[in-house]
Amino acid sequence: FLAFIYPIVITLVLYVLIFGRFIKSRLPYIGALAGTTLFSTIYLLAGFDIHIRGAEKMLRSVPFAGYELWWVVPSIIGFALFLLWDKLKTKQY
Numbered sequence: 001f002l003a004f005i006y007p008i009v010i011t012l013v014l015y016v017l018i019f020g021r022f023i024k025s026r027l028p029y030i031g032a033l034a035g036t037t038l039f040s041t042i043y044l045l046a047g048f049d050i051h052i053r054g055a056e057k058m059l060r061s062v063p064f065a066g067y068e069l070w071w072v073v074p075s076i077i078g079f080a081l082f083l084l085w086d087k088l089k090t091k092q093y
Helices: 001-020 027-047 056-060 071-091
Strands: none
Touching: 001 056, 001 071, 027 056, 027 071
16 A cells, blocks of 8 residues: 555655745646556556556556656656646636
8 A cells, every 4th residue: 555655645745845836736736646646556456466458568668667666757747737737727817
């Protein structure tokens, strides 16, 4: 269970420490947590010997997976996508 929880907590703490002064919207942080939680869930299910076809191969192919940092890239992508979405959403009003 720690392998499921620690990436989520580390993601939240790092992003708030790094971007907390500049980005006040909650949406990018939610995107980062969504990306991390998705990959953490796949990792947790694999630990319980529940296999999703192709998911573990995808997990191993993510950059930094050899260092057990498979959650970094999905969190960055989620953060960037939701930040872009937030910026586009606020420009419409």
